Amino acid sequence: MEPKQVKEGYLVKKGTVLSNWKAVWVILSEDAVEFYKRKTDSSPKAMIPLKGATLTSPCQDFGKRTMVFKISTAKKQDHFFQASHSGEREAWVKDIKSAIGCLEGGKKFARKSTRRSIRLPDTVNLNELYTLIRDQDNGVKELKLEKENKIYNHCFTGGTVVDWLISKERARNRAEGVMLATGLMNEGYLQPAGDRSKTGASEGTESVFLDESDAFYFFADSGFFCEGYSSDEDDIVKEEFRGNIIKQGCLLKQGHRRKNWKVRKFTLRDDPAFIHYYDPAKGGEEPLGSIHLRGCVVTAVEFVPDAKRYDVDGDLFEIITSDETHYFLQAATAHEKKEWIQAIQTVSKSGK
Structure with a gap:
């Protein structure tokens, strides 16, 4: 019997010969990970066997390139993949770990929860903790903080995070709070903003979360940006990024001039209503473009005019x-298309 397909979607992969990163279509089955140049290709570029493989997440070998995980095969070949946001990486890592575990035990694939950090007690679920700390009503509040002629938007201090963990009885003392916050940072849920926190994250052999009022951090999937004292014109441009992130992920986009199709990472914000798109392979923070969604119309379509240079069909x-x-x-997928349409429709009506 052929192995069952478990998961599919876009990820960015590091080349095995060249060190460049490219967006690829990835299919996870019960015993392997296959990746394709295009979603519509009938044969994969390569297949990564999962029997005897190990998985490392987060993989912090590439500096500013976050959300990376590594699959190491039984033959000691390393394959690096990058997700577009923390939730996506969490889902891929969870399913790949489960597939590897089932192969080791001779069992069929079955989803099960996995502990995200070997340094923390078994009772700690960092994904659940991040959901709580990220809650807009009861979590850590995102602020506009100022330091050394720079403004850090959608940010908070290290001391605030530890205070929150203690007040919510998630940590018994400040040392335990720092341990939990470090776990969140190492997993990519929290990111350092500014020189002080970045120094703590890079000093020594292990990163350290700083329980200090001048160490700034931000949520990995927030609308964080840093700016110097700027003119009114710059503020108007930055206004696009002030909304909360409602949805993000990779989509295939048709170009306006050449009509070719490329994978882009999209980030949808609510107020103001904008969707920004990026080149996921470059891993940069500057968008390639933006779409103002206020008053827009979004609908499913059966075909695309002039779609000649790329075989696209469905969704x-x-x-x-x-x-x-x-x-x-x-x-x-059809489900993802429905989610994007609904999210964009909501934002286009409510956002300014």
């Missing part, structure tokens, strides 16, 4: 902005 949708600009996109 397509279109965004028509208030100024009549058309954007054609393809989701990884």
Whole structure:
């Protein structure tokens, strides 16, 4: 019998010969990970066997490139993949670990929870803790903090995080709070912002979360950005990034000029209503473009005009902005297409 397909979607992969990163279509089955140049390709570029493999997450071998995990095969070959956000990485890591565990035990694939850090007690679930600390009503509040002629937006201090952990009885003392916060940072849920916190994260052999008022951090999937004292014109541009992130992930996008299709990472914000898109392979923070969604129309479509240079079929949708600009996109699955359409429709009505 053929192994069952467990999961599929876009990830960014580091080349095994060249050191460049490229977006690829990835399929996880019960015994292997296959990756394709395009979603529509009939044969994979390569197959990574999972029997005897190990998985490392987070993998912090690449500096600023976060959300990376590593699969090491039984033959000691390393394969590096990057997800677009923490929730996506969590889902891939969980399913790959489960597949490896089932192969080791001679069992069929079955989803099960996995502990995310060997340094923490078995009772600690960092994904659950992050959900609580990220809660807009009862979690750590995101603020605009100022230091050395710079403004850090959607940010908070290390001391605030430890205070929250103790007040919610998640930590018994400040030392335990630092341990939990360090775990969240090492897993990529919290990111250092500013020189002080970045120094703590890079000093010595292990990163350390700083329980200090001048050490700034931000949520990995927040709208964080840093700016110097700027003109009014710069503030108008930055206004696009002030909204909360509602949804993010990779989609296939048709270019406006050449009509070719490329994988882009999309980030949807609510107020103001904008969706920004990035080149996921570059891992940079500067978007390639933005779409103002206020008053837009978004619908599912069956085909795309001039889609000649790329074989696209299924899970397509279109965004028509208030100024009549058309954007054609393809989701990884029908379910994901529905989620994107619903999220964009909500934001276009509520956001300014």
